[in-house]
Amino acid sequence: MDAQKPYVIGVDLGGTNTVFGIVDARGQIVAEDSIKTQAYPTAEEFVEAGVQCLKPLIAQVGGIGNIAGMGIGAPNGNYYSGSIEYAPNLSWAHTTVVPLAKMFSEQLEGLPVRLTNDANAAAMGEMAYGAARGMKNFIVITLGTGVGSGIVVNGQLLYGHDGFAGELGHVIMVRGAEGRPCGCGRTGCLEAYCSATGVARTAREILANTTRPSLLREKPADQLESLDVSIAAGKGDEVANEIFQFTGKMLGEACADFAAFSSPEAFIFFGGLCKAGDLIMKPIEESYNKAVMNVFKGKAKFLVSGLMNANAAVLGASALGWGE
């Protein structure tokens, strides 16, 4: 870390907003602003708007000479190429490869800019500022619209030979014809069961297959969201708790396979579903310890992100800005 350059820039590039934050070495966001990600017809115009948004923030901390680097977390971000590649939900990147890191660097006096996908950025954030401080082997699992993952081994993010490692939402949990269709075009993926949409689908299936009373019946089935399940489970609703048992069982069994792979010290969960706390975390951990090989039993910690209330995505991306 360059003592002469006490700040980094962290960028959380999401489908709706792109948040720019200036972060100090203790993980404090000292300045922040945002733009609408898709208000620009081209990537060039998006970068131009981003730089205009950043300039006053950079001035606030004494100019670009005080910035060590910039890290961007973005959907379909590839660390090796510094590009966003065919991101289905970004109007200016869904059919192309956008070399975003290079584009920002050129507009910011050659500042080192690194880019990775959102789940990897979350793992960087946990390691630098969150629940994984001091850990060298852990897996962050993000439970959101999809199921993503950032895998750290030997203190390094696992990128694989092409930059696309860590797609744990797409290991197959149900093989063959019974598997649920997944957004990736295949069937039976973990994501099809444990994403927000997966949990809502589980809710609809259980409600349709029984006549048991449930708070979840107060809403039309096609409008049910995973948040409704969390709220109902918190009120002691039995059907909602069964949905969490089912979801937790699958996540725990998946983690048992992940342990056979990289034997992490901890699994760290991030995203809306974790707000249900023990209602979801206990079933995950119980299922894991039941399913896992003897040699791993009882060893791994199951943690909720240490950054759920901070601007985790900005912090995570900013950790990339310090370099390796």
Place this chain on the structure above:
Amino acid sequence: MDAQKPYVIGVDLGGTNTVFGIVDARGQIVAEDSIKTQAYPTAEEFVEAGVQCLKPLIAQVGGIGNIAGMGIGAPNGNYYSGSIEYAPNLSWAHTTVVPLAKMFSEQLEGLPVRLTNDANAAAMGEMAYGAARGMKNFIVITLGTGVGSGIVVNGQLLYGHDGFAGELGHVIMVRGAEGRPCGCGRTGCLEAYCSATGVARTAREILANTTRPSLLREKPADQLESLDVSIAAGKGDEVANEIFQFTGKMLGEACADFAAFSSPEAFIFFGGLCKAGDLIMKPIEESYNKAVMNVFKGKAKFLVSGLMNANAAVLGASALGWGE
């Protein structure tokens, strides 16, 4: 690498024999001898016999001053602790933890000694001398009595937080009551289907469930071995080829999940089953490319070990002797 010390010792500690080899920097075994692993009642006596076996080999290359280090590949070997831990098939280590690296080092004038499990040693060997030269992300899968694995990411072996990472023979391929029992005490593991015993079991199941003619019927079913399947498949036996299709499909689907984890450049297969060549490798690769996420399709190489005819285990273990 210390130019003053041009040799390393590689040790392949198996259930029957323990082979000691002196290896030069080009991967040539310049001297070799062996002892019976289980002819000694205690670990102390085994180490004493090993040192006596090594002494003339060391003298041949000019003395211990010419040896940079020693690497041992052993069942249930833990890299972090340098110990063999509860190895079910070793009489002097099956109920205890044997600090073998330390014991050998003490008897060899403080020589640096490192120890790892057999599949990890195979991966080291492939990287240093075999099919993985120049690769930084690959997975070695050993198809023997069990199914083992050595995973390399960023050019480093993946040991995990406790040294037990890389147990890919024990990811669950068939969940629930239908899964075959596995030696690990659980059901449905990859090893239960794709180890030598797994392949023989598949053969017995297919033969029992049909009346189709097959060369495999020439032997009593309970004496069938995976080698018989290889020989029959080589002669064009349809049932034998169906067994390889089944085995290859499962290995390919498992590799598709492994790609989602670490996105390796290559999967390298090692062990008796690979001697069947394309008869088993083609079904694996076809199944993989059918099962894997789009982003990985067609990218990974499927290779047979580059060390099948050399003393691969000794070479692999010796690679540890050079240090990191």
